[in-house]
Amino acid sequence: MNAQALVVLSGGQDSTTCLYWALDKFGSNAVEAITFDYGQRHRVELGCAARVAEFAGVSHKVMPIDTFAALGGNALTDRNIGVQKEVDLETGLPNTFVPGRNIVFLTFAAAYAWQRNIEHLVTGVAQTDYSGYPDCRQETIEALQLTIRLGMASNVVIHTPLMSLSKKETVLLARDLGALEAMALTHTCYDGRRPPCGECPACELRARGFNEAGIEDPLLAISA
Amino acid sequence: MNAQALVVLSGGQDSTTCLYWALDKFGSNAVEAITFDYGQRHRVELGCAARVAEFAGVSHKVMPIDTFAALGGNALTDRNIGVQKEVDLETGLPNTFVPGRNIVFLTFAAAYAWQRNIEHLVTGVAQTDYSGYPDCRQETIEALQLTIRLGMASNVVIHTPLMSLSKKETVLLARDLGALEAMALTHTCYDGRRPPCGECPACELRARGFNEAGIEDPLLAISA
Numbered sequence: 001m002n003a004q005a006l007v008v009l010s011g012g013q014d015s016t017t018c019l020y021w022a023l024d025k026f027g028s029n030a031v032e033a034i035t036f037d038y039g040q041r042h043r044v045e046l047g048c049a050a051r052v053a054e055f056a057g058v059s060h061k062v063m064p065i066d067t068f069a070a071l072g073g074n075a076l077t078d079r080n081i082g083v084q085k086e087v088d089l090e091t092g093l094p095n096t097f098v099p100g101r102n103i104v105f106l107t108f109a110a111a112y113a114w115q116r117n118i119e120h121l122v123t124g125v126a127q128t129d130y131s132g133y134p135d136c137r138q139e140t141i142e143a144l145q146l147t148i149r150l151g152m153a154s155n156v157v158i159h160t161p162l163m164s165l166s167k168k169e170t171v172l173l174a175r176d177l178g179a180l181e182a183m184a185l186t187h188t189c190y191d192g193r194r195p196p197c198g199e200c201p202a203c204e205l206r207a208r209g210f211n212e213a214g215i216e217d218p219l220l221a222i223s224a
Numbered sequence: 225m226n227a228q229a230l231v232v233l234s235g236g237q238d239s240t241t242c243l244y245w246a247l248d249k250f251g252s253n254a255v256e257a258i259t260f261d262y263g264q265r266h267r268v269e270l271g272c273a274a275r276v277a278e279f280a281g282v283s284h285k286v287m288p289i290d291t292f293a294a295l296g297g298n299a300l301t302d303r304n305i306g307v308q309k310e311v312d313l314e315t316g317l318p319n320t321f322v323p324g325r326n327i328v329f330l331t332f333a334a335a336y337a338w339q340r341n342i343e344h345l346v347t348g349v350a351q352t353d354y355s356g357y358p359d360c361r362q363e364t365i366e367a368l369q370l371t372i373r374l375g376m377a378s379n380v381v382i383h384t385p386l387m388s389l390s391k392k393e394t395v396l397l398a399r400d401l402g403a404l405e406a407m408a409l410t411h412t413c414y415d416g417r418r419p420p421c422g423e424c425p426a427c428e429l430r431a432r433g434f435n436e437a438g439i440e441d442p443l444l445a446i447s448a
């Protein structure tokens with residue numbers, strides 16, 4: 001059977017939850033995953049994505065993007081810039097913001113899907129309770145969906161199951177979808193540490209979500 | 225002075241015309257150019273872009289994109305696929321269509337511009353008299369402009385000076401802007417030949433434009 005849905009899988013908590021959401025919605029033989037190797041500081045997530053995909057039994061493609069490292073200028077793809085918790089006063093954004101990242105990820109995912117006649121893309125972006133990245137907002141994704149439909153003459157649908165969920169609600173959704181076991185294989189830390197550093201903005205956000213949901217993070221249980 | 229405009233310069237006839245359009249509109253010290261090295265069959269255009277930029281006296285950046293070659297499946301970035309003149313019956317598009325190409329180019333150009341506080345992007349896409357690429361249409365560019373504005377929290381403007389011009393009108397515009405001399409440095413051929421092969425769809429289109437404008441293509445004069 002031809003796959004129906006392609007999940008953008010980073011190897012983190014949110015995209016892993018989305019993978020299980022897609023398996024639930026489209027069926028266990030109808031989902032594939034794609035991961036981007038874009039020179040990210042937290043490269044350990046590439047291995048996590050492969051292990052999550054294997055654990056979930058879905059086909060997995062790693063696609064290179066060398067452009068973000070060439071662009072530099074942000075803390076995720078430029079080794080000379082450290083992760084700061086505060087927003088940059090000039091841009092009003094955290095210095096982990098990689099301009100264009102989600103637009104490019106979803107466009108390349110759409111190109112890969114276009115070649116394979118897959119119409120459904122699934123991404124873990126969310127506008128609530130997150131780092132304030134403008135490319136994670138609902139209106140950005142809607143505009144991008146229209147752009148890709150027009151630019152590829154396709155009927156692509158971009159699904160964002162976590163868009164309006166808090167981190168707590170995302171954890172509860174993962175539990176309901178049976179995704180908690182896979183969470184032990186995921187990765188979140190901006191500094192690329194596993195076990196997690198527990199201090200960077202991404203680790204803090206993850207910890208808060210599990211705490212508020214009253215569920216122990218399986219990643220911590222494994223590491224302990 | 226900070227640059228005001230960034231031109232996506234492929235090294236071909238259209239983007240070179242756009243470079244001169246930008247110099248005319250924004251001034252000779254306010255324009256920069258960016259070129260993408262995306263594994264294109266016609267790699268000779270990278271050298272052409274550098275020579276055109278140098279001739280025009282503008283700062284020039286070459287940015288790598290390794291993803292399209294990894295995606296493959298089209299005649300421009302996959303060495304195993306030859307250029308066909310006929311459209312593919314399944315997709316209704318020529319097999320030189322690289323899905324997502326202009327969306328990705330303009331998004332990366334916007335990211336580079338975002339880092340440098342440049343608000344104006346200029347691209348040579350056109351919806352008339354061209355190869356029927358859906359990502360060259362006005363409505364695609366308008367949707368993309370909105371996507372980038374939302375996704376980068378910016379006021380970017382994407383200028384498409386050739387959007388509604390025929391190839392003949394583009395040649396006449398180039399003449400009026402004083403860009404004809406630079407045309408001898410440009411490149412168009414899909415097969416990467418210089419002098420041009422004269423037979424591929426891109427060469428035929430270029431020749432027709434100059435013929436209808438009643439102007440000799442400076443590239444042919446140089447080659448003869």
